[in-house]
Amino acid sequence: MTVDGSAGRRALVLCGTRGIGLGVARCLARDGHSVTVQGTDPARAAETAGGLPGTGHSSFACDFARPDEVGKRVAETGPYDVMLLNSPGAAAGTVEGLSTEQLRQAVDLMLLSLHSAVEAVLPTMRDNRWGRLVAVTSSSLATPITGLAASSVVRAAVQSYLKLLAESVGRFGITVNHVIPGKIDTDRLRSVEAAGAARAGSDPDAVRTATLAAIPVGRYGTPQDVGELVSFLASDRAAYLTGVGIPCDGGYVRSI
Structure with missing residues (x-):
């Protein structure tokens, strides 16, 4: 099945071999995209891509601890029309125990690697006057999570980055949104x-x-619950949505 012109469009799913990323990859593939799955283990990434519905899927591996490598691999394997900006989570811990090095590592994993990937796909999206960037963020944007201090701090920076990016690229037909998972x-x-x-x-x-x-x-929630929302945001139906974060949490977050 194809959805709103998705046939022939190429989608890249970062961190797509398990969890939410895998749920997104399956939904995008089902809806007609040619999906490239990124992971840290080449064999696992290839196996995941091979198990997706449809044809034309591929994979590659890279290390999010090295942001420049992420951008290089995205550029080498592209171009892409759709990209899921998904990243590894930072190590658990409270703010009292958060070292400078741990915070720096979290910035590399969760912000700079995503920025590097975005820089690699934007030129073609601008030329095509069409693109979809969808990120996976966190309910910590509403209430920072005590035991995930580094992640909570960097997620807030990612949210600002996405909002500014949406303002910058909207005139090129590129939308930038993020999904806020609850208890998946x-x-x-x-x-x-x-x-x-x-x-x-x-x-x-x-x-x-x-x-x-x-x-x-x-x-x-299930990874597919998130995947269904991402698939919508990646489609032509969501052309007038940009710069927003949409909860996918079953009503768990109580803030308005």
Whole structure:
């Protein structure tokens, strides 16, 4: 099935071999995009691309700790019409224990690597007068997460970057938006919950039970839930949406 002209369009999914990135890759492929999956392990990235619905998919590997390498590989494998700006998460920890080096590493992983990838795809998008940049951010934009201090700090910088980028490239038919996942059931979330439970002297299962009670729809989200929203933002149907962050959280975040 193709959606609103997606057939023939090339999509790059950063960090697309597991979790939310994999859910997005599957939805984009289902909707007719030729998807390139980026991962850190070449074999895993190739296996993921080979398992996507449809044809014409590909993969490559690079290290987000080296932002220049990310931009180089994106440029070599492009051009792309759609890009999911997804990044590895920074190490867990509180702000009291956050070192300068840890913060610098988080900036490389979560901001500079995305900027490098954007710089690699923008020239062709400008020439084509069409492009879709969709980022995965975090509910920490509404309320910083105590146990994810480095991530919370850098996500705020990413949000500002995306807003300014949307203002800059909109006249070229390029939209820039971000999805704000809530409690999406991934390996990353489970490890964060386990760490939080350990700090509180609680049980991870008890943490999940309490969290479920706070989600209005009564369940954790799935990577496909996020993928469906990203696929919409990547389509022609979303041409008048830019510069915004859209929650995908089942109502979990209570701020207006």
